Amino acid sequence: MATTEPERREWRRPTAFYNHYVKWAVYLAIVGFLLWSAWSMRISFDRMVEGWDAAAGLVTSMVPPEVTPFKRDLLVEGMVESMAMAVVATIVGVFISIPVAFMAAENIAPRPVYWLGRGLITVSRAFHELIVAIVAVKAVGIGALAGVIALSYKTVGFWSKLLAEEIEDIDTGQKEAIEATGANRTQTLLFGVVPQVLPRAIGLTIYRWDINIRHSTIVGIVGAGGIGSTLLNAFDKYDYDFFLTIVLAIVAVVVLGELVSTYIRSRIQ
Amino acid sequence: MTEEYASWERRTPRQRLGRYVLVLITLVVAAASWRVLDVNYNYIESAPTEFMDLVTRMYPPDTSYTGDIIGPLIETVHIAVLGTALAVVLSIPVALLGASNTTPNKLGFALGKFIISFTRSVNVIIWALLFVIIFGSGVLAGVLAIAVRSIGFCSKLIAEAIEEIDPGQVEAMKATGANPIEVAIYGIAPQIKPAFIGVSTYRWDINVRSSTIIGFVGAGGVGVELNTAINFFQWQRVLTILLAILAIVIISEVVSASLRRKVR
Amino acid sequence: MLSVTDLRKTYSSGEEALTGVSLDVTGSETVAMIGPSGAGKSTFIRCVNRLTEPSEGSVVLDGVEITDLSGESLREARRDIGMIFQEYNLVERLTVMENVLSGRLGYTSTWNAFRRNFADEDIERAYEVLDRVGLGGHENNRADELSGGQRQRVGIARAILQRPKILLVDEPTSSLDPETSRAVMDLLTEIAAEDDIPLLINIHEVDLAEKYANRIAGLREGSLVFEGTPAELDETAKGQIYRGEEIPAGAGPAGKVESDEPPETPSQASEIRRG
Structure with a gap:
């Protein structure tokens, strides 16, 4: 200097x-x-x-949180609906995601298909689940169906993006070896690609199920079913002790879901 | 070699049974879940037409409305910035408590871990409801909701960065006779700076998305406008807002990605 | 002068790292501590400035009992003890200058330290010291851009900026190649001689110890088994330090010395054998 x-x-x-x-x-x-x-x-x-x-x-x-039998039934009903939404949305979402993931993997999809896959993922990821849910509610009416649609829609962006990245990281040697045996395109995918990404696909599904549980508890706030509607009701009626009960129940369910998901994923890997 | 072909199966019978049971359980849970939802099949049938209808009603976007949403959009960004700034400041002590190598004692560690997992487990929209109850509707509730929700996320990642620091550098500072604060400034801060900046910009990016929706419960931002437009079935305006949100989300993603690349 | 008496250290795992070691370092002499790995060399040196807490014994530096100190007084004592580390322990993401100036942290207020606002004379001296260790012009490089030898030079610069009364050097060369090791040892002994500071060096390369030290201390399994000049370090003594041999009266040269720790390079190994 x-x-x-x-x-x-x-x-x-x-x-x-x-x-x-x-x-x-x-x-x-x-x-x-x-x-x-x-x-x-x-x-x-x-x-x-x-x-x-x-x-x-x-x-x-708010304190103490209120638990009368009537409200407990409301709580359980909402919570069960949320969980059911999470399960159905995960399954539907993953089914739609599978082709999208293969489309969006640069190393196996032809160019135009690749861009289409990427585009689908971006569109799915762009909007918050509540925005998707509010639009779905207007389209199919208030209720769990709108929630399932919103959660499935969000699942596609998440699951396909991460699985596509996994597919792009595969060992090409294994794929080439299968190709060299004279296998056709589908056979190559089944024997050269799928075995390599299957554990990750299952792990991602469990992970997304965990995230869907979180989201299924809130989409009800815009009318898309589940415990969220119950929560908004309590909020609108100034029933704050029940509000707190619901929030605590949601925290418990979310933490439990996370624990289960972490445990299963650690067993798979 | 025997004359018979050796048979080959991929899995032992026991493994196969286990797999069938797992698949069966999944199917049962899925079927039960579907039953619980009690979906009206007419709705599903009409869903595609309804969606197409929605799309035609939305198009073209109401461009004359663009001027009116600039204000709410800026407010959205402000909520995200202030909420993130507040969260980052608050997450420093929480991270120090929640990192096993800097926590003062077991009680502090437990407290840190509790704050981290509790704030993370409650969705931002629920925090927004809670703060709307306390402070009334408005941006203040939004900022606090964003901030509190982000504390757990930021603290968790910063605590992990603190746990991974090289203790040798800290020791070297101690050996020069520096006081504990100076040891933290010279020995710890430089090591966690990249993680710190990365976490804050990443969280800011997430918070821009979150702050577009907290308006649904009255906590400010462009979500208020969106909610109003939807409730009044002004679908062309809705599309304008959605496009604006899309733009702002993409911009924030690009900004946050380039900031994170810059800091090594 | 540094005077260590009957130093003991038992780790919480129950491992006895030091079982009563006494050693004096006086004037501007260079004392090399040798011994197999796990003998307690590092523990000993770290007990002196209490980066490791000794279990028993006393450490006196210029009349101050260091084991009695705590908080502010311990920090003041540490300002007088320069330490150079095996893995350099530079703050990797800071500049060379910040690393060197961090040697003055004990004399700088927290607020000034935060603003990197050091005294003018500290900065002037930092430049001088950087020139002296051969790193002039590198002050604004980040520490992680430097090579191993350069990093160790920054470590040395940081320690001497403290104006220490003694330099503790913990395995300065074990992460370096033989050529760089020699250069670093040359630099260390040169600076110690010029500034009239005693050196206490842990080192596992016996040839370097013999070349650079005025006095050698041999540590084995936590106790001092040899103390003397390099000339006195004969094959019997080496056998004792590295293989735990008893000294039979009138025993001849023990022949080849095989250290417990295999030497890093063939050239060093052959030198040890020749030695």
């Missing part, structure tokens, strides 16, 4: 930006943006203080 200077040499930490002025400008811009964000929200401290008072009141009204 300043090795030619005779006297005291200085040192400043080199910056990842062009120079120190740019660095400070970037920092200033970030802080400015955050301030703008905060200001544009009109968040006032009064509101927050007021909120905390309200929160204290609400928390006392």
Whole structure:
């Protein structure tokens, strides 16, 4: 740096930006943006203080969580519907995903098919499950069917994308060996590709089932069936102690689902 | 060699039985689930026509409406930015508690792990409902919902990064006589910086998506507009909003990916 | 001067790493500690600045009992003890300059350390030291861009920027090739001589110990079995250190020395055999 200077040499930490002025400008811009964000929200401290008072009141009204027999039945009914939605949506979604995954694998699909597969995945991944669910509700009416459609739709993007990546990573030697025996395209897929990706496919299915359980508990908020509708009802009726009961039940189910899914996946691998 | 052909089967009878049982269980669960849903088959039959109908009603998008949604879109991004910033700040102490090599004691470790798994297990929309109850509808509830939901995710990944650091570098700083905070600044912070920046930008990307929907329960952002448009059956507006969301999601994905590439 | 008396260390696993070792390091001498791996060399050196907590015994540096210290006073004592590590232990993602300046952390406020705002004279000295270890011009390289030998030089620069009263050196060469090892050892002894600092070096290459040390200490299974000049380190002593042989009175040369730890390169091995 300043090795030619005779006297005291200085040192400043080199910056990842062009120079120190740019660095400070970037920092200033970030802080400015955050301030703008905060200001544009009109968040006032009064509101927050007021909120905390309200929160204290609400928390006392939420505790203890309410469990009357009638509400317990409501809870169980909603939860069972959610679980059923998760199972059906996983199976339907994976069935649709299988061809899409092979289409979207660069090493086995012809160019145009590959782009089609990629396109399908992108469209599926772009929107949040609740947006898909709200559109599905308008199309097929309120109820579990809309939820199943939304969850299946989201499953396709997730499952196909990850399986396509797995297919792209296969050992081509094995595939070539099968091809060299004179096997046709389908046989090559069955013997050269499928055995290599099967464990991953099963693992992904279990994993997606786990995610679908999480999502099936909330799509009801827009009317797509499951415990979410029960939750929104409790919310609309200011029935906060039942609301809390449902939230805790959801947490329990989600944690349980995650444990089961992790256990099964560790057994497969 | 014998004259008979040796028979070959891929699996032993026992393995095959196990597989059949598993497949059977899956089928039974699937069938039972289908029964539970009690789906009206007429709905399924009419679904394709309904969808096509929806599509024709949506097209073309209402371009005159574009100006009106710019404000909500910016608000959506703001919610995501503020929520992520808050989450990242809060997740530093939680990550330090939840990493086995920096946690002060067993109680702290348990607390850290509890915060991580609890905040992660409750969906952002449920957090949004909860904060709407407390603070009333508006962006504040949205920001807090995004922040709280993200704490578990960020803390978990940062804690994993902390657990993987090279203890030698920390020791070297201790050996110079540095105080504990200086040891953290020089010995730990540089090692987890890439993970830290990666996790925050990745989470910000996810949060942009999340903040498009928390409006359904009144927690601000473009979701409010979407909900209104759907409730009033203004399908051309709905398509405009959907396209805008698509654009913003793609932009945030590109930005977050390029930021993560930059930081090594 | 450093004076260690009856140092013992038992790990929580029950393993006895040190069973009462006493050693003095005075003036500006270079003391090399040799011995098979697992003999407790590293534990000994790490007990001196208490990166490892000794179980019993005393460590006195210039009249200060280090085993009694804690918190602030321990950090002040550590400022006077430079340490150079086997795996260099540089903060890989920071620049060379930051790594060197981190030797002054004990003298810098936390806020200034956070802003990388070190005293002007520290920065000036850091440049001088970098020139001295042959890394002038590399100050803004990131540590992970350097080669092994260069990294160890940064490690040395960091330690001497502390202006230590003693340098502890833990296996400085075991991650380096023979050529670089020699260069690093040359540098270390040169700096120690110029700055009048004693060196305590753990080393498993016996030939390097013989070449560079004024005094050699041999450790076996946690106790000191040899102490003397390089000239006194004969085959009998080596046999004792590396193979646990008793010293039979009037025994002849033990012949070939095979260390428990196979030497890293054939050239070193042949030198040991010749030695």
